[in-house]
Amino acid sequence: MIPTGLGVGVGSFLLLCSGTASALIWNTFDGPGSPACHNVSRVHDATSVEDMVSVVKSAIQSKSLVRAAGKGHMWYDTQCSDDSTIIIRTEDIAGIYDFRLPAGALHGSVLVDAGVTFFQLAEYLHERGASVGYTLTNWNISFGGSVAMGAHRSSIREDSMVAAGVLAMDIIDGKGDIRRVERDESNDDWLAASTSLGLLGIIARIKLKIYPDSKVYAKQNTFDEKEVLEGDIFGLIAPYATANLWWWPYKRKFHHRYYDVAPVNFTEQQGFQNTFSVTDLEAFAAKNLLNSGKYLPTSNMLMEEIFFGQWEKPNFREKTTNKPIDKWPVYGWNYDVLIGGLYPDQKAQWDYGLRAYTLELAFPVTMANAVLKRARGLFDEELKRGIIMTSTYRSGINIKFGRHYFDFLGQQTYNTSDGVDWSKGTIMFDFPSYRPSVGDEKRFNEPFYHKVANALIDEFPCRPHWTKNTREVFARSKKHLDPNYLARFKAVRKEFDPNGIYRNVIGEILEMY
Secondary structure (H helix, E strand, O other): OOOOOOOOOHHHEEEEEEOOEEEEEEEOOOOOOOEEEEEEEEEEEOOOHHHHHHHHHHHHHHOOEEEEEOOOOOOOOOOOOOOOEEEEEOOOOOOEEEEEOOOOOOOEEEEEEOOOEHHHHHHHHHHOOEEOOOOOOOOOOEHHHHHHOOOEOOEOOOOOEHHHHEEEEEEEOOOOOEEEEEOOOOOHHHHHHOOOOOOOOEEEEEEEEEEEOOEEEEEEEEEEHHHHHOOOHHHHHOOOOEEEEEEEOOOOEEEEEEEEEEOOOOOOOOEEEEOOEEOHHHHHHHHHHHHHOOOOHHHHHHHHHHHHHHHHOOOEEEOOOOOEOOOOOEEEEHHHHHOOEOOOOOEEHHHHOOEEEOOEEEEEHHHHHHHHHHHHHHHHHHHHOOOOOOOOOOOOEEEEEEOOOOOOOOOOOOOOOOOOOOOOOEEEEEOOEEEOOOOOOOOOOHHHHHHHHHHHHHHOOOEEOOOOOOHHHHHHHHHHOOHHHHHHHHHHHHHHOOOOOOOOHHHHHOOOO
């Protein structure tokens, strides 16, 4: 039975009952069966910043734990503590205001509420001739969550951490007060707030740096695997405003996708990238074939062949006509090309039950070749045993990159006590794989995926992405985090939230309490 009166979509939670006790399960964006929080006492649909403050103060009085939730871009059960927690849902707090970009100015600013998504802001800014540049991420993520959890684009040349575009933020602390934290890299409050994991409080409002809107192009090349593994990976990425690699391990191929600025009047084309949208027929066919891959390795091989063939072509349509674009390069406005979204006649893949597991680890970009070669070696060890390990999910393994960015808990920080040179940036190994919807939901050759994670964590300095890893990965990779940065973060956390009402599993693993 689904409870009423909480104002949350049916797919967002599940009520569990045991005797007289009851608890809500709060799900990730993948919906039922994909818990982000196991023990939620209630869900409050916030209507304003003041409303959130009121709920927090009430929680303090009742000694309850609190977590904010936006669009649910979590992959695993790490969003909350396992202790009973109140969820404050921010989706309806979506104001955009105080737009400032004088004519001829190189940059300006805008204020957004916590629940504003990137797509909402992109439309607002485009109508006013502006964009957020390259400090952006997927359309289905809210700004509050993306800043708190260290979300990022892929770039070595440009700032690509979402937090890099933040000028200030208002945080509801553990006393129910609103604190303004201004960008200041000499201030520990800022260095903790920049990637806070929500442990300082609820990010209520954010002041963002904006720029005049621009057109960009997207282009893609295909490389044999050896060309990349033995080549200059940094040189493939660094020249462009944003770039990444898609790795197809069964095919032994890479796609090299890159983007940069194009003259506004160069072409009238307005490309719009498909991000996560599929047709009914595509979803049905993919789900059946991917599910068969739980039992038949040949299905995984075939699926990678199909996805690779699809990815060879532009995943773009002309925005003004909705017609497919079939040739590279593709041109269009900033957000439409860099991110895009759902096509108007399609739905998101998770709406069809196409779900995934994932692993994302960041390594020094100076070790890029060594990391990818080690991963290739792990793949080959399985092949020698006659086992195909591939379980492709849409677009291969996403190899992303990040410009160095200083704060305490971000993937791209530097000047760390491990003596490793992180100053040239990071390479992110983002390994999504299909989660079967049949049987025990384990993948074909399930132990392989854990073997990859353990080997990469144990053999290289690395940092976890804060929304894309399991509890086990966080615990295993903790040894690579700078103990001084952790201590300084903990001191700020204790000052912001002395009673620890904003707990989550990650904070517990990092011993923040």
